Amino acid sequence: MKTRILFVDDEPNVLSALRRMFHDMRGTWEMDFAVDGRTGLAMMAEQPYDVVVADMRMPGMDGAMFLRETQIHNPGAIRIVLSGHSDRDMILETVRPAHQFLRKPCQPDELKAVMARCLALREVFLDERVKNVVARLDSLPAVPRLYAALLDVLAQEEPSMQAVAGLIAQDVGMAAGVLKLVNSAFFGLRDHVSSPARAVNLLGLEVVKALVLGIGLFGRFDKDAFRDFDLEKLWSHCLGTARLAREIAVLEDASSDVREYCYIAGLLHDVGKLIMATNFPDLYRQVIAAAQAGEGTILDMEHRFFGASHAEVGAYLLGLWGVTDEVVRAVYLHHEPGRDRHAGFSPLLAVHAANRLEHELVVVSQDFAINPLDDLYLTASGLTPQRLDTWRDACRQLLAGEDVA
Template sequence: MRILFVDDEQMILDGIQRALFDSDWEIDTADSGQKALGLFADEPYDILVSDMRMPGIDGEELLSKIETSYPDTVRIVLSGQADQAAALRSSFISHRWLDKPFDRDALLHILSLIENALESMPSREMRTLICGISSLPSPPRVYAQIQTFIQQRADLEDVAKVISEDAALTTKVLQVTNSALFSRGGETTDVQAAVVRLGVEMVSEFVLFAETYFLATSSPFLNVDKVTKESFVISKMAAEVAETIDESLVSEAKLAGLLSDLGQGALLQAFPDKAQDYLDKIAYANEAEIEQIELEMFGLADAQIGAYLLLMWGFSAEIFNAVLIGRQYERSISSCSTLPIIIHIARHLARGRDIHEEVVSSLCIADKLPEWKEQAERLRA
């Protein structure tokens, strides 16, 4: 794996070289954005790690150019001096934000996770898909509603509620909040806590950038309203199931449920020429059939794409695992974690499908099923 570190402070670059000297990766450095672009022109890198404040071509401009010209490169910010507005803008063109001074073990861990994710991609085309997607589109009406709340100086609870009902906004809000710049209060999976941490002004700026970015990347094949509603039902049912099975997992279950269909939007954006054929084929298919169709058409299932996107964006291994294996009962029930099986149950409830008897008996939830089915039906309606 080839990694390029960019910083105008030579001491920082020397420290990185020392910290990673015994790794198996090819490490190069550049002390300016211009030199970095020259190195990319010679041979592209798998990962770019850049400072934000640099003379000439700064980090934001460099990240943007790399995103456009080399979309299969993973883009990471390593900075300690960027203002909040710059940090927010960078979140739409980078996958991770790491703080200075960097922690060697944390840096090694993150780079190893990314390496594992990239090595799992079956083709360069799929790598371009994974690295090139920063977010998914959201319906414009959601932004209008949030803007109205902000203008009326409504409670942050109201703003958080609107955001929490939208998978794309939830993903980006939590990605930004849990980045090194804002996570000093500890990692959170709660949208209201995230909105409180960011503040009204930051949320307002965030909505402005999100509206511009999400609409620019919208796919004509992606029924955003339909995806949003289905994700919301899965999230609600995941929380209900978690309250019965393991109350400590309610927050993670809501989040994993909301994001469990993340990869399908990515597939539609990446393969517009196959999108209509794909949608026709999966219209009446079950989870196992859908996965087989995706593997045959794209070489990768949407659950894998969604999970790896979340891993790139810094979400926990638990959320990654739940999204990756929560589709089919054979995988979810054999997991050492309870979260995937919760997501499996929630997805079936949300789509009005029967839950496998082995799942019902192993978790002793037969008495809860009628209530859950009624609630899911109400939410779908």
């Protein structure tokens, strides 16, 4: 079945340019064009769309209003906003129902890539449970400033490693975090790395991007305002899970891309906890207290108090912030991997196992129950108990090696 897409823009020139640009997509896309929001709404009332792309500034009903109406009348559509304005955060905040933001004029390949990514993340973006949590946020958490600046540099035609390293060097806390990681025993480097430029080279752009996002999100958490939440332990659990997930990928002889995705997904898998604790401190305190009192795992308590867990909330925001879809899916399902349609080795399998192994091998608190491994999913993915033991042993060795260093 073709993907049904509706483009709405008050400038007929823009619409005909889009029509021309995507002429070659007619085999897979069924495209409709509307010159204003009202016409667009009438069209979706006849037959709903899979994706809606709306201009931000239109007379009468503007893009924000149109996408809000779309959310009500065509809730199954992915909503993309096209804007002449360059501030991603401002746009995502004013057009909160938008799943993705594209700058005008946009290149055909960029729009195609965004469309493909959005369709791959459809389940994450349209998850009703997340919608309820996001609707209660006073404002959407902004992406860390340095991460946004990094995305801008990387969006240039030929992004330079030097420019990336320069950005990181400007932020003392960030530079220290990146250098600390690259010098940790995990990377096993003989020489001490002291420049961000060398660190960026060694880690690779994707990992640096994820670190900047992770360190940025953790860095702005107000520890004093939330004493019951041990931020350092959570960050060290995330770093640990990232290392173990990558180790598992190496054991499985995964490609270097997949190894990277495993690392990044491990690093970011629990950012939803941070976001929930930061934005709803009182409610999250109740989650922690109930889990500590033995009423269930943190995950169960998140479902009880929020109706959604950190996995869905984290994945949704990472999706909005442009993180690779393989990573977002792994974050989304890391506690319920059985919902994934693909069995076999994937970043999801690696993170699901690494998360559990990290908790098992690094016991920081007996106060909380640990979520079990999904045995059915592991079996369906072809993982035998013996192979899991091999993973466990390798992870134990990796962690022991680091302790010695």
